[in-house]
Amino acid sequence: xxxxxNSFKPSLGLFDATMVVAGSxxxxxxxxxxxxxxxxxxxxxxxxxxxxxxxxMTLTAALSYGELSAMFPKAGGQYVYxxxxxxxxxxxxxxxSFFAVIQTATIxxxxxxxxxxxxxxxxxxxxxxxxxxxxxxxISAAQIVSIILIIFLTYINTKGIQGGKLIQRVxxxxxxxALFGLIIFxxxxxxxxxxxxxxxxxxxAMQLEKDATGSFIANGNWFAIGGTALIGAISAAMxxxxxxxxxxxxxxxxxxxxxxxxxxxxLSLMLGTLMVTVIYVCANLMYLNVLPxxxxxxxxxxxxxxxxxxxxxxxxxxxxxAILIMVSTFGCNNGLILAGARxxxxxxKDGLFFKKAADLNKNAVPEFALWAQCxxxxxxxxxxxxxxxxxxxxxxxxxxxxxxxxxIFKLRKDRPDAERPYKAFGYPVxxxxxxxxxxxxxxxxxxxxxxxxxxxxxxxxxxIPIYFIAIANKK
Numbered sequence: 173x174x175x176x177x178n179s180f181k182p183s184l185g186l187f188d189a190t191m192v193v194a195g196s197x198x199x200x201x202x203x204x205x206x207x208x209x210x211x212x213x214x215x216x217x218x219x220x221x222x223x224x225x226x227x228x229m230t231l232t233a234a235l236s237y238g239e240l241s242a243m244f245p246k247a248g249g250q251y252v253y254x255x256x257x258x259x260x261x262x263x264x265x266x267x268x269s270f271f272a273v274i275q276t277a278t279i280x281x282x283x284x285x286x287x288x289x290x291x292x293x294x295x296x297x298x299x300x301x302x303x304x305x306x307x308x309x310x311i312s313a314a315q316i317v318s319i320i321l322i323i324f325l326t327y328i329n330t331k332g333i334q335g336g337k338l339i340q341r342v343x344x345x346x347x348x349x350a351l352f353g354l355i356i357f358x359x360x361x362x363x364x365x366x367x368x369x370x371x372x373x374x375x376x377a378m379q380l381e382k383d384a385t386g387s388f389i390a391n392g393n394w395f396a397i398g399g400t401a402l403i404g405a406i407s408a409a410m411x412x413x414x415x416x417x418x419x420x421x422x423x424x425x426x427x428x429x430x431x432x433x434x435x436x437x438x439l440s441l442m443l444g445t446l447m448v449t450v451i452y453v454c455a456n457l458m459y460l461n462v463l464p465x466x467x468x469x470x471x472x473x474x475x476x477x478x479x480x481x482x483x484x485x486x487x488x489x490x491x492x493x494a495i496l497i498m499v500s501t502f503g504c505n506n507g508l509i510l511a512g513a514r515x516x517x518x519x520x521k522d523g524l525f526f527k528k529a530a531d532l533n534k535n536a537v538p539e540f541a542l543w544a545q546c547x548x549x550x551x552x553x554x555x556x557x558x559x560x561x562x563x564x565x566x567x568x569x570x571x572x573x574x575x576x577x578x579x580i581f582k583l584r585k586d587r588p589d590a591e592r593p594y595k596a597f598g599y600p601v602x603x604x605x606x607x608x609x610x611x612x613x614x615x616x617x618x619x620x621x622x623x624x625x626x627x628x629x630x631x632x633x634x635x636i637p638i639y640f641i642a643i644a645n646k647k
Contacts (some may be wrong), residue, residue, distance in 0.1 A: 180247060180514075181333065181536045182427035186436045188240060188337055192423045193234075193444025195344030200285030201279075201416025202452055203477035204495055210468050212409035213372035216460050219468075222406060223456050223618045225609070226413040227449035231605040234445040235597040236577045238438030240364075242593040243431035243561035243583070248518030249424030250576055257579025259274040261639055266572050268521045268635035270400055270457065273552075273628065274572075276545060277565055278419060279505055280552035283318030286486070286501035289475075290317060292494035309554055319550045321502070325509050326546040328439035332535035333429055336510040343503025351451050354477075355483050358458035363517055366464045366481075373465060406614035411566040412439050414613075422511035429514075434593045436615050475518055523646040524639070563624035567617050574610035577603050590602070 184192075199280045210219050215249035252271070255263030284299075291298040291314060299314035329336045423440050427433045459468055462480045471479045478495070481489030513529075517538035529541040579604060580596055596603055618625045 178205040179536070180426075182433075182645050183333055183538050184337060184426065185438060188341065188424050189430050189436050189440035189645050190444045190447075191340045191344040191419050192426065192511065194262075194348065194436055194448050195340050195439050195503045196419035196422040196511065197342075197417055197444065197448045197504075198347055198451070198500055199282040199416070199419075199504035200410060200497055200501050202291075202455055203248070203493065204285075204474045205412030205416055205499075206439065206456055206476045207468055207471045208412050208472035209465060213406045215376045216370040216465060217373065217375035217407070218409075218454055219452065219460070221375070221412050223453050224410045226410055226417050227407070227453060228607055229414075229448060229606055230417045230420060230445050231442075232598070232602045233442040233573050233577060235438075236580055236599075236603050236606065237421060237424060238441055238594045239580055239592060239596040240576070240583075241427065241437035241441070242434045243590060245427050245430075245437065246518075247428035247514045249427065250421055250572065251501075251515050251518060252423075253579055254572070255522075255578070258529050260524075260635070262575070263522075264524050264639045265632055265635045266576075267515055267524065268638060269572065269632050270512070270515055271525075271545070272631050272635075274568055275508060276514070276549040277552050278415075279322060279508050279512070279545070279549040280318065281415075281548070281565075282501045282505045283321050283553055284314060285506070286321055286498055286528065287314035287317035288493045289497040289501075290314075292490055292516075293610075297386070302548065311554060315553050318553045321505065322509070322546055322549050322553070325502075325506050326542050329506070329510050329513070329592060330533065330535065330537060330539045330542055332537055332603065333510075336506060339506045340503060340510070343499055343506065345495065346578060347500040347503060348447070348451070351455065354481070354484075354492075354496070355451070355454045356456045358462050358480060362462045365461050367461045370460045370465050403612065404620050407613050409500075410613060411563050411617060411621070414566045415642045417445075417448065418565070419508060420448075421573075422507055423521050425514040433540045433547040434628070438594045447545040454630045466643065495544075509542065509545065512545050513538045516541040516544060524642050563617065563621040564628040567614055567625040568628040570610045571614055571629075571632070574607045576608055 186591050206219065213219060214224060223304055224366075236569045237250075237253075240257075244252050244256055248253060251263045251267045254266050261516050282603045287297055288299060297313045297317050299312045301313040302310050303313055303316060303588050304311040315419070322378075328339065362589070396550070420441065423430070423444070427437055459476055462483045463476070467479055468476055475493075478490050483489070485492055490588060494538075516525045518526060519525035526540065529538060529544060530538060531538070533539040557615040581600065583590065614625075
């Protein structure tokens with residue numbers, strides 16, 4: 173019989189918590205999504221503006237979450253915040269969406285990205301290598317590799333927090349150093365700079381669409397429609413940058429395993445998100461120095477970083493980036509897998525998830541919850557594409573971020589005397605600005621990508637009947 177324990181062991185310090193924030197944020201997005209962003213907005217100025225807007229939103233949300241994490245320093249994070257601020261249904265809808273798409277689809281997307289770039293080193297692992305065609309779905313070598321990666325990291329994390337902590341420390345430190353190195357090399361080793369040429373486009377917002385020859389050309393000035401089309405273009409572009417900047421809140425899910433969580437969670441959120449925001453903006457400035465705008469837009473399979481690395485290191489650049497992205501996505505998925513299972517554990521204790529997920533194994537980790545997450549993510553590896561997942565995940569994620577930050581206002585009103593070791597920075601102005609930006613993003617993303625944003629919203633709403641079924645079974 174497996175020995176079990178009922179409580180998490182606080183074993184992660186500030187450095188570990190910051191590595192979870194940064195490591196979970198940096199996956200494959202920063203190496204890919206700038207191509208699609210540029211196609212949507214069409215200029216160097218707006219490419220950087222999209223990343224700055226995303227960075228502002230991420231930092232504002234992270235600093236706001238500091239107040240909630242200090243008030244409720246326990247496992248479950250955002251699920252707990254929504255439950256406490258509003259009601260159990262709000263918490264469940266987040267937890268349900270988290271399991272159905274937010275965390276598991278992100279794990280799947282990052283896993284598939286790992287395998288796609290592994291194929292640069294071992295071509296047999298390519299997504300073009302079809303292993304089985306079942307009619308309703310084809311299974312490629314890349315999908316098999318991504319599933320194996322998810323299973324391996326899940327297994328490591330069932331053995332205790334120490335293994336996951338070590339992987340997070342080593343791989344996040346490695347990718348941070350490698351990214352800094354790539355940015356520096358991009359400014360000092362590149363043979364030809366396109367900086368001045370690219371910045372001639374300034375803030376001339378233009379959507380770029382393919383013509384009959386397959387080349388991208390400008391199609392209409394966004395300012396000519398009262399700015400409304402520009403907002404839509406930015407919203408569509410931000411699906412990629414928000415996906416790339418997401419998962420910063422994963423550290424709140426593991427609050428039960430963090431030393432002095434009232435202090436260290438808020439601090440790690442600030443340090444981690446600030447560091448990644450600076451890296452992301454600098455990486456895009458590097459792309460603008462190394463590549464002409466046309467090369468960013470036309471990068472094969474949107475792999476901007478590969479084209480940039482070739483401009484810096486020559487033919488070896490492809491392998492440099494492939495290894496960097498493999499390191500990055502490996503560490504990213506470890507952080508996602510480690511943190512996500514803690515949400516299901518907390519939900520199970522409330523009677524809103526599989527009962528066995530409430531148990532911790534002898535290593536003080538929620539083993540059943542880890543494997544349930546693994547199965548769902550593996551199934552999602554077999555469906556959808558990277559771009560489709562971006563719109564679906566980004567819509568749902570931002571919707572819940574806005575609702576959670578609105579919870580700060582409600583808690584201030586309902587519980588004015590509650591202990592608040594840390595208060596949201598810039599309250600109430602910055603949280604209000606975030607909520608407005610988030611809602612604008614969601615509305616325009618529905619307009620620009622109605623199918624997948626609609627699917628995301630449908631998944632959230634599908635949780636309502638499931639919640640009442642769970643409550644009935646609980647009674």
